[in-house]
Amino acid sequence: GAGVSQSPSNKVTEKGKDVELRCDPISGHTALYWYRQSLGQGLEFLIYFQGNSAPDKSGLPSDRFSAERTGGSVSTLTIQRTQQEDSAVYLCASSLRGTGNTEAFFGQGTRLTVV
């Protein structure tokens, strides 16, 4: 597609349930990022994939969070046993390559509300 696509755009879930958020990066982009944006906060780095290299998971806030990227393209962010503090907008981005001089292109985000 023309841009980064995220689904669903909105998700309301009950506390304790698991959720999966999907990201389709721009075709040909080898680098993929997940960020979290809480209300009134900046962007919090979660995880970064670059090609077939081991992902940088240093931003995942707890072991309830995990992500995978299948076939070097689509990525899924999974949150297990959701908590109210997980409520946020989850943003996915991709860039042409992982080297530092390329800009990232962001999706519209998934707004997660845990009730």
Place this chain on the structure above:
Amino acid sequence: AQSVAQPEDQVNVAEGNPLTVKCTYSVSGNPYLFWYVQYPNRGLQFLLKYITGDNLVKGSYGFEAEFNKSQTSFHLKKPSALVSDSALYFCAVRDPNSGTYKYIFGTGTRLKVLA
């Protein structure tokens, strides 16, 4: 550790006046610097970047930014503000010497242009 600071939560400017949104950074080596804009209920859009070369970089929508190595700053500027420029602006840094290519974002500055 790399970091970015946006010292102003909000900047108000009258339409037609010049605007500046401030950003300072901290990295161990030469940084790659980026500005993004976020309109309400939208994802982040890339505005401009500094990689190397001319300290003054020009980007989308008439924005420009000046890299100042001695002051470790990368302030965003526009000669004449428009009401439509009202949005949330994020500065980001990548440190090519850090071993990871994640973007570190500032906390954002809300720009309000008054008619």
